[in-house]
Amino acid sequence: MVYREFQDLKLSALGMGAMRLPVLDGDDNRIDEAAAGEMVDYAMGQGVNYYDTAWGYHSGNSELAMGKALNRHPRESFYLATKFPGYDLSNMPKVKEIFEKQLEKCQVSYFDFYLFHNVCEMNIDAYLDQSYGIYQYLMEQKENGRIRHLGFSAHGNLDVMKRFLEAYGKDMEFCQIQLNYLDWTFQDAKAKVELLREYNIPVWVMEPLRGGKIARLPEKEEAILKGLRPEEGIPAWAFRFLQSIPEVTVVLSGMSDMEQLKDNVRTFEKDLPLNEKEMETLLSVADGMLNGRLPCTACHYCTSHCPQGLDIPSLLELYNEHSFTGGGFIAPMALMATPKEKHPSACVGCRSCEAVCPQQIKISEVMKDFAEKLK
Numbered sequence: 001m002v003y004r005e006f007q008d009l010k011l012s013a014l015g016m017g018a019m020r021l022p023v024l025d026g027d028d029n030r031i032d033e034a035a036a037g038e039m040v041d042y043a044m045g046q047g048v049n050y051y052d053t054a055w056g057y058h059s060g061n062s063e064l065a066m067g068k069a070l071n072r073h074p075r076e077s078f079y080l081a082t083k084f085p086g087y088d089l090s091n092m093p094k095v096k097e098i099f100e101k102q103l104e105k106c107q108v109s110y111f112d113f114y115l116f117h118n119v120c121e122m123n124i125d126a127y128l129d130q131s132y133g134i135y136q137y138l139m140e141q142k143e144n145g146r147i148r149h150l151g152f153s154a155h156g157n158l159d160v161m162k163r164f165l166e167a168y169g170k171d172m173e174f175c176q177i178q179l180n181y182l183d184w185t186f187q188d189a190k191a192k193v194e195l196l197r198e199y200n201i202p203v204w205v206m207e208p209l210r211g212g213k214i215a216r217l218p219e220k221e222e223a224i225l226k227g228l229r230p231e232e233g234i235p236a237w238a239f240r241f242l243q244s245i246p247e248v249t250v251v252l253s254g255m256s257d258m259e260q261l262k263d264n265v266r267t268f269e270k271d272l273p274l275n276e277k278e279m280e281t282l283l284s285v286a287d288g289m290l291n292g293r294l295p296c297t298a299c300h301y302c303t304s305h306c307p308q309g310l311d312i313p314s315l316l317e318l319y320n321e322h323s324f325t326g327g328g329f330i331a332p333m334a335l336m337a338t339p340k341e342k343h344p345s346a347c348v349g350c351r352s353c354e355a356v357c358p359q360q361i362k363i364s365e366v367m368k369d370f371a372e373k374l375k
């Protein structure tokens, strides 16, 4: 197992994510605890020492299952991470109650790593609102040793991350972002890593395979990569890409069965970062895959022409994300922070924007399609 240094700890570069554990009868609420326990035993045996769960995974059952599975191992042999569920605004006044419950569910007396979960457009104001006392409470838990390391995960855009870091950056010890070779440019992950570097905050990675989207590639792209590293499997390329980024410390992979776990463990037996040529080739493969996304350059020429005052470039960015992912939660979540009259459905189809768009994007049609997709 490859390890990375973090302060005085040696963390396995591969962490086990507990958001897609094996389930019974295809029911996401019913974790197959025997299978999950077997996976944890195997991972522990292979030197994986980082386990990541959250209040909301598997409708609250992930923390319970991980508590049971890890309880069979000495407490000091693993690092456990969970998160404050601020993706649901109704949780904001309940930090103490939730934190206590999480310790109980996980059968531990402290968390090695604790995160503000999913800092994004929808909850940034609430996270910064001191009247909830979340930050203060978590800092107190850090002082009394019930949280060993405090960090945050972010699905928001760069501006949201900047706001969060301006407020709390000096106390954040790590940050978990969606990072893979597609999102390097597509979701601005490169700029996010650079921002975190300014704060000296190491990066934890989620969605290294973009929900499985880059676990397989079309034949042509696969052949290009095979030409460079014949022995490397396609999912391994995603991990080798991450091993090439010095800020990346832990890569979390949400594994659903033993086979995936074994594959990932095999990949992380070696540290094999990409050389310059391999990196260039991989990023151009990613570029090709992202072809077809709307070529909005965020020049903002259109926005002053919109009678509805829509933030067209931001909506197009969300549209790209939503279409490429084939749905998902990121766009709906970001739109929750936007008033209804600024949603794609507010477009009246006047096409004033299209008259000035240098990229000739058919904005009115996109807004109509986006509104449909969001229904």
Ligand code: SF4
Residues within 6 Å of the ligand: 305, 306, 307, 308, 309, 310, 312, 346, 347, 348, 349, 350, 351, 352, 353, 354, 363, 364, 367
């Ligand atoms: S077509 Fe829609 S987005 Fe474009 S200017 Fe008119 S209302 Fe705004």
Ligand code: SF4
Residues within 6 Å of the ligand: 295, 296, 297, 298, 299, 300, 301, 302, 303, 312, 313, 316, 356, 357, 358, 359, 360, 361, 363
């Ligand atoms: S004018 Fe076109 S390219 Fe510029 S922000 Fe608007 S949609 Fe994007």
